[in-house]
Amino acid sequence: MESASSAVSVPSARPYRSHKLRACDYCRKRKARCSVEVLGQACLLCRANGRECEYSDARITPVAPAGSRPSELGSHPQSPSAGQSLKRSHAVLEDNIADPPLYTQHVARKQAVRRDGIDDDNGITAQSAHIVGPAITSDAHVLEQYMSPDSPEGNEPTRNPYRVYSADPHKPVLYRSVPRRRAGLEVAKEPGVKQQVILEQVLAPNAGRLLHLYLDKVHPAFPVxxxxxxxxxRKNDASGPSAALICQIYAITMSYWNQTSFSRVHPHPDSRFAWNLAVKALQDDFLAPTLSTLQTVLVDLTGRPIYSITGNVINIGRAVTFSYSLGLNRDPSQWNISQHEKNLRVRIWWGILIHDSWGSLAHGTPSCINSTQYDVPPPTLDMLKSTVNSSRAHEKSLEGFVALCSLTEILGRVLPLVYDLKGNTQKDTLKTIRRVETDLDEWEDSLPDYLIRNSQEEPAVSGSKFHYMQAVAQSDASNTSEALKYRQFECRKSAQTIVDFVQSLQSSHLGEFWLPYGAYYLTSTTTLLLRFAVETTEDAVAESCVSSVKMLTQRLRHAREHDDWDLADDCLSQCEGIIARMTHNGRSSDQTSILPRPIFNGLEIDAPGDWLDATMPAFYGPMDGSSQMRDVWGMFDFEEPLVI
Structure with a gap:
């Protein structure tokens, strides 16, 4: 023992491929060389990621009910390792499902059993929870009350086909177990692990810093x-987030890389490469989804810039339908789950609702969520308050998220009017518009002072507010010409408000959190102003609209070149070409137009119908940010020509 403890016999560093001094769990999991320069200190890989080395041989053995057979549980002789077990244990719905009468008795066993002890050949949970539809919920609830938790003597124990989350006789909530994945389909045990390893090697030694950057920049404004x-x-235990979610966090923080101190030393990684890895991890995660998958897709949808509109639209649809499957559209306040789980479900649902609604407005696709099909209350500030960072700046960001949730509810009442193909009566439509305008006024009055643009403090989520004002202002109140003129004036004023708002933004504002849909709202605003310019008969109005467009594009160009603000890309690439065509694409003088052709700045503008028909098809794609503007304009079928 004395010789073993001497300085001569004890190595100062871990020998290469040593069996006596085993590699740490983090290196073993990634099959990386565990290089320890000084015994007792962390290895190079752990130090680069800001973590301590851990050495654990713990095993988790699934706990089976008495008398059950291995075939019934789908268990296998070899138990999963601690590093593999419960990697996504925060999928609270699947992990903690229990009948209320038995919840207290079995909570300890449920926590010890990995995914209720039901695993398939690959160690993946074989069963998932699926909500029971309202058509049979009441019947199943009555039958469940007469089911004994114990099996008849001499019979093999059987699982209760239904599990109750809420025993409210008026709104019972039941779940049943369904296969998590398609039979015979190979699924990774931990989706995204390979992509995470690659990203951490690319980002080293800043991977850990990017997690804190996410908590500082993104999480307070979008706490999902x-x-x-x-x-x-950092603890490398089972309670951490999934690898797919970590990949998405690494990718989304690429937008804020240049704001960090280490950006001077380490060059900006390839954002597209990072996003491609993160998307691949998300696709693998969707093969056997959990509640964590919804968090992952929300981070993916929040990322900038948008590389694939089609991919985002598909992900929104998958997220909405899977959230319905898990019952996230139901109010969990009276459920027999912990308060932490209730708050998490509310956060995720409202994150999905925000992306579904604002993505619908931006991409021109109908919303997947109907306002009558969910009863989840909006999140409150107390529900969102952080236990890690309680600074006033973070609290303001959370208040901005609460305000955005309320605004999203209002937007949800307008979207059915935008995409209605059968058409409501004009009377019903106008009633809806008036109610929406009243709700919007009340929402604006309820904002804190620092969320109002006139405040001296930094604005938050104002871009969504001003664009919504633009969408509401396009509606008409009556069939009279005077009312039509008033509505057009209000719409033009809303567009001008957005221009003024963008003009007021400083570099510090551009570096904060922005939803990616703002890029398409800027394009919509510019297009609307250009339409006013070509359809008006008043020179002053035309000059004002063109001047606003020029100011907006100049400000966006400056923001893109000096602040690397990617939200300016869509508007600049689309609208600068339109302005050039307006300037150089003249017509012969013998052509007639419905309205007199106004002249401003030496430019003679053609009739609105001819110009729009010739320009917009080449300008807009089927899923762009502004194609819905023409649909909104013609929604009420007014016969009068557009006159301002």
Whole structure:
């Protein structure tokens, strides 16, 4: 023992491929060389990621009910390792499902059993929870009350086909178990692990810093994950977030790389490469989805810039339908689950609703969520308050998220009017518009002072507010010419408000959190102003609209070149070409037009119908940010020509 403890016999560093001094769990999991320069200190890989080396041989053995057979549980002789077990244990719905009468008795066993002890050949949970539809919920609830938790003597134990989350006789909530994945389909045990390893090698030694950057820049404004759980990723235990979610966080923080101190030393990684890895991890995660998958897709949809509109539209649809499957559209306030789980479900649902509604307005596709099919209350500030960072700046960002949730509810009442193909009566439509305008006024009055543009403090989520004002202002109140003129004036004023708002933004504002849909709202605003310019008969109005467009494009060009603001790309690439065509694409003088052709700045403008028909098909694609503007304009079928 004395010789073993001497300085001569004890190595100062871990020998290469040593069996006596085993590699740490982090290196073993990634099959990386565990290089320890000084014994007792962390290895090079762990130090680069800001974590401590851990050495654990713990095993988790699934707990089976008495008398059950291995075939019934789908278990296998070899238990999953601790590093593999419960990697996505925060999927609270699947992990903690229990009947209320038995919840207290079996909560300890449920926590110890990995995914209720039901695993398939690959160690993946074979069963998932699926909500029971309202058509049979009441019947199943009555039958469940007469089911004994114990099996008849001499019979093999059988699982209750239904599990109750809410025993409210008026709104019972039941779930049943369904296969998590398609039979015979090979699914990764931990989706995204390979992509995470690659990204951490590319980002080293700044991977850990990017997690904190996410908590500082993105999470306060869009709190759809558990920040305590994200910080647990350093512990390398089962309570940490999924690898697919970590990949998405690495990718989304690429937008803020240049704002960090280490950007001077380490060059900006390839954002597209990072996003491609993150998207691949998300696709693998969707093969056997959990609640964590919804968090992952929300981070993916929040990322900038948007590389694939089609991919985002598909992900929104998958997220909405899977959230219905998990019952996230139901109010969990009276459920027999922890308060933490209730808050997490509310966060995720409202994150999905925000992306579905604002993505619908931006991409020109109908919303997947009907306002009559969910009863989840909006999140409150107390529900969102952080236990890690309680600074006033973060609290303001959370208040901005609460305001955005309320605004999203209002937007949800307008979207059915935009995409209605059968057409409501004009009377019903106008009633809806008046109610929406009243709700919008009340929403604006309820904002804190620092969320109002005239405030001296930094604005938050104002871009969504002003664009919504633009969409509402396009509606008409009556069939009279005077009312039509008034509505057009209000719409033009809303567009001008957005221009003034963008003009007021400083570099510090551009570096904050922005939803990616703002890029398409800027394009919509510019297009609307250009349409006013070509359809008006008043020179002053035309000059004002063109001047606003020029100011907006100049400000966006400056923001793109000096502040790397990617939200300016869509408007600049689309609208600068339109302005050039307006300037150089003249017509012969013998052509007639419906309206007199106004002259401003030496430019003679053609009739609105001819110019729009010739320009917009080449300008807009089927899923762009502004094609819905023409549909909104012609929604009420007014016969009068557009006169301002």
């Amino acid at each position: 994950i558990d920040e305590n759980q994200l910080l647990d990723t």
